[in-house]
Amino acid sequence: MMNDVHWPDDHLPGFSDNFASNEVIAAELTAADIWPLLAEAPRWPDYYANSANIRFRDGAGPELAEGTRFYFETFGFPVEAEVVEYIAPAGDAPGRVAWHGWAGEGETRLDVHHAWLVENLPGGRVRILTQETQNGVPAKELATTRPNPMINGHQDWLDGLVAAARNAKGSPP
Template sequence: MPRIYWPAGFVPGFADNFASNEIVMKTMTADQAWPWLATPERWPGYFPSLSAIAFWRNDGPLLTEGVCFDFTVKVGGKAYPMHNRILECVPPLPSDPTRPARLAWHSWRGEENTPERFEVHHIWLMQNLEGGRLSILTQETQIGRAAVELANTHPNAMVMMHQAWLEAMAAAIRQATAG
């Protein structure tokens, strides 16, 4: 498994909440799947818990390192606006299909040093596997009072949401690439 780069304070087991989800698709490549992850404006089309995607400045529509954007996420019937900054963006490399594609962003809401502050580090890895398969892994750590509350929900709301996101994205990719 490729190494995941966790910023200080966001290492799983030390952060307040952690979610890890993976899906393996057959007859799929990272090249085919990457645009469905790297184009946030597509996300609400297959994952309705995310909405109101808006890029800062003249960023977008594709995610690249340093890009900032906002979205609103619904969790447990409540809507939460989030600010996001891309920290790592390594698209698939057709000349090296063994190199994993990587995407990571930092999300936040609320003022710093307040009880309302909620921060997230969200990573995605896409890795071509032998036999024409593709692994899509997403992991997220969270810090803040809201993260503690989410960690205490059973089943874990973030694990459930990320699995729904992965499955819906996989279904959208399969439908678009069916031929």
């Protein structure tokens, strides 16, 4: 059975202004191969070009942890974020990391809940699921933009994550 994301009430898909869901299942990789690349936010720009200028607040980092505050830039937005869920994968239990992020003020304010699930599947496969809900005027605009920048951007993140994990193992992409 595959797991799903834990959603806060104010960011439940279907009731938010925008929702993006991307998933990849890759053979010959494990959650342990993927997790360090995702959990150590300063590594993101190495494999995901749409992330930049990652900075931790209050002396935290480089690994994310529940309650960690950090800043990064993505999709043209300067995002302040706080990790609201962090559970590293262990055995059959999936890894989970989620943050609440926000940018702008008033009409330009964007609030997001971005969650990741990394779990081992039978047959030597790993499943990586990333989902994001957004609220605010910018989210409503993103929801109607075609091609969808959130779906495409998050797919780039997943593809880069898998390629970086394969590269770290010395496997072909």
